[in-house]
Amino acid sequence: MPTPSTFESGPISQPEDLLISIRDLLTHYDGRPILQGIDLDVRRGETMVILGRSGCGKSTLLRHLVGLAMPTAGQVIIKGYDITKLPEEELVPVRRKLGMLFQSAALFNSMTVAENVALALREHTELEKSTIDIMARMKLEQVGLSGFENFMPAQLSGGMKKRAGLARAIAMDPEILFCDEPSAGLDPVVAMGIDQLILKLKKAFKMTIVVVTHELASVFTIADRIAMLHDGRVIALGTPEELQASSNPLVQQFLRREADAEEIGRERFLSNLVGEEKG
Amino acid sequence: MTTALGYLGRQTIRFLVHLDRMARLSFETLSEAVMAPWRGRKLRGRSTLEQMVRIGYDSIPIVCTIAFFVGLILAMQSAYQLKRFGATIFVADLVAVSIIRELGPLLTAIIIAGRSGSAIAAEIGTMKVGEEIDALRTMGLSHVNFLFVPRMVALLIVLPCLTILADAIGIIGGYLLSISTLQLSSTRYLNQTASALIMKDLMTGLVKSGFFALIIAVVGCYQGITTEGGAEGVGKSTTSSVVTSIFLIIAADVFFTALFYAAF
Numbered sequence: 001m002p003t004p005s006t007f008e009s010g011p012i013s014q015p016e017d018l019l020i021s022i023r024d025l026l027t028h029y030d031g032r033p034i035l036q037g038i039d040l041d042v043r044r045g046e047t048m049v050i051l052g053r054s055g056c057g058k059s060t061l062l063r064h065l066v067g068l069a070m071p072t073a074g075q076v077i078i079k080g081y082d083i084t085k086l087p088e089e090e091l092v093p094v095r096r097k098l099g100m101l102f103q104s105a106a107l108f109n110s111m112t113v114a115e116n117v118a119l120a121l122r123e124h125t126e127l128e129k130s131t132i133d134i135m136a137r138m139k140l141e142q143v144g145l146s147g148f149e150n151f152m153p154a155q156l157s158g159g160m161k162k163r164a165g166l167a168r169a170i171a172m173d174p175e176i177l178f179c180d181e182p183s184a185g186l187d188p189v190v191a192m193g194i195d196q197l198i199l200k201l202k203k204a205f206k207m208t209i210v211v212v213t214h215e216l217a218s219v220f221t222i223a224d225r226i227a228m229l230h231d232g233r234v235i236a237l238g239t240p241e242e243l244q245a246s247s248n249p250l251v252q253q254f255l256r257r258e259a260d261a262e263e264i265g266r267e268r269f270l271s272n273l274v275g276e277e278k279g
Numbered sequence: 280m281t282t283a284l285g286y287l288g289r290q291t292i293r294f295l296v297h298l299d300r301m302a303r304l305s306f307e308t309l310s311e312a313v314m315a316p317w318r319g320r321k322l323r324g325r326s327t328l329e330q331m332v333r334i335g336y337d338s339i340p341i342v343c344t345i346a347f348f349v350g351l352i353l354a355m356q357s358a359y360q361l362k363r364f365g366a367t368i369f370v371a372d373l374v375a376v377s378i379i380r381e382l383g384p385l386l387t388a389i390i391i392a393g394r395s396g397s398a399i400a401a402e403i404g405t406m407k408v409g410e411e412i413d414a415l416r417t418m419g420l421s422h423v424n425f426l427f428v429p430r431m432v433a434l435l436i437v438l439p440c441l442t443i444l445a446d447a448i449g450i451i452g453g454y455l456l457s458i459s460t461l462q463l464s465s466t467r468y469l470n471q472t473a474s475a476l477i478m479k480d481l482m483t484g485l486v487k488s489g490f491f492a493l494i495i496a497v498v499g500c501y502q503g504i505t506t507e508g509g510a511e512g513v514g515k516s517t518t519s520s521v522v523t524s525i526f527l528i529i530a531a532d533v534f535f536t537a538l539f540y541a542a543f
Contacts, residue, residue, distance in 0.1 A: 067417075068413050068417065095417055100414070107414075108411055108414070119418065123418070123419075
């Protein structure tokens with residue numbers, strides 16, 4: 001059996017430019033379907049944005065892509081390895097090629113920023129401590145956090161935490177970077193900074209990036225292709241231009257930031273009430 | 280009536296399911312602790328040492344104070360009964376045997392369950408709800424190896440040590456009370472204590488404290504890793520870790536005391 005550590009040829013043959021293939025992914029939570037047959041391919045070097053409303057299953061999909069959750073059925077093939085079939089032990093070599101930026105940044109609060117970035121290097125490589133320190137400092141410099149090496153995560157602002165999270169995610173020079181809501185909870189200026197940083201990292205390291213978000217401003221800045229999810233299904237897939245030209249009413253509603261019909265009804269109902277009171 | 284029985288049954292089954300998962304977790308953690316170097320993973324010496332300081336060294340004052348008080352109380356209560364028979368010298372036997380066989384290990388375990396078991400649950404629980412455990416996993420690091428093993432190994436080392444300390448301080452407490460208020464001579468008290476104790480007493484106490492350490496570590500880690508739902512969830516896990524570990528410690532104590540009583 002080939003070991004995942006070699007990576008050159010996986011047991012499942014795929015076209016060379018396909019890095020991630022999701023095949024008929026189904027998942028349930030408490031008996032409720034969350035993902036209802038997702039099929040999606042991510043090509044080498046592209047930035048794929050998974051877009052959708054809250055609760056559409058996009059974060060769940062991302063958790064499946066890094067093996068943090070097991071689907072009810074279907075495949076997630078990364079570099080030729082179906083990670084849904086791999087036990088935790090054998091996932092390790094695959095995961096070394098992945099970096100993940102969590103929504104909350106998920107920095108280890110008991111460690112300094114530099115220790116956070118250095119952790120994977122310390123655990124997975126035999127490098128000298130001094131080399132690891134230099135590498136961690138370089139990664140922090142790349143995300144614009146020079147001088148914050150000895151800060152504790154609690155001392156950082158939201159945007160800085162995301163930057164530190166990014167530095168940690170790219171510490172092992174991953175081939176694929178996953179970002180869960182990178183600009184959520186940040187002000188527009190800081191959020192734009194994170195988007196620019198993602199673009200810069202992609203250009204510098206030729207990484208394949210998968211971003212889950214519902215921030216429209218981010219989407220059109222960073223996306224090469226967009227997959228829009230609705231009720232656990234991909235309802236639209238294409239470049240930002242293709243998506244803007246889509247005739248799908250759900251896509252248009254999302255892009256135009258329109259409220260649900262039901263909600264308009266309730267708002268009208270409320271404004272009528274106010275009107276009546278005033279009258 | 281049927282509803283009450285149904286409720287009781289469901290609760291029992293839930294408890295047994297938790298117990299089963301905890302047993303698996305302790306097996307997994309212990310095997311990881313022993314097998315880590317062969318599985319190509321690091322032994323976490325520094326982290327274990329940090330935990331030993333936090334759980335063991337930092338607990339010394341509270342363990343000593345409580346053991347000292349319990350020694351005093353035990354001497355007073357037994358003197359109250361024994362002086363009616365003119366046998367106050369047997370206070371020495373009673374204090375020594377009950378502290379070494381029973382109260383030393385039990386009290387130390389309960390203090391550590393309240394102090395460190397809860398801290399383990401809160402720390403791991405906070406990491407769980409803050410996605411830190413997920414972050415560890417995506418970095419290809421095992422949370423069992425990274426978090427559970429150092430805490431369990433540290434507890435297995437420090438709890439018996441703290442127990443020996445508590446035993447000694449408890450006996451000193453009883454001794455000081457006896458020579459000051461019960462007018463017993465210092466040499467007689469010490470000789471009486473020495474003759475009352477046998478090695479087996481200390482051994483049974485230490486075997487118990489080893490198992491108590493296992494219980495505190497497993498319950499703390501289990502409650503931490505199963506935390507759901509933000510700060511409120513962390514609070515629930517912390518409380519639950521203290522209640523569950525104290526319950527299991529006392530249940531295990533009954534079992535071991537009966538076993539040692541019957542078998543030795």
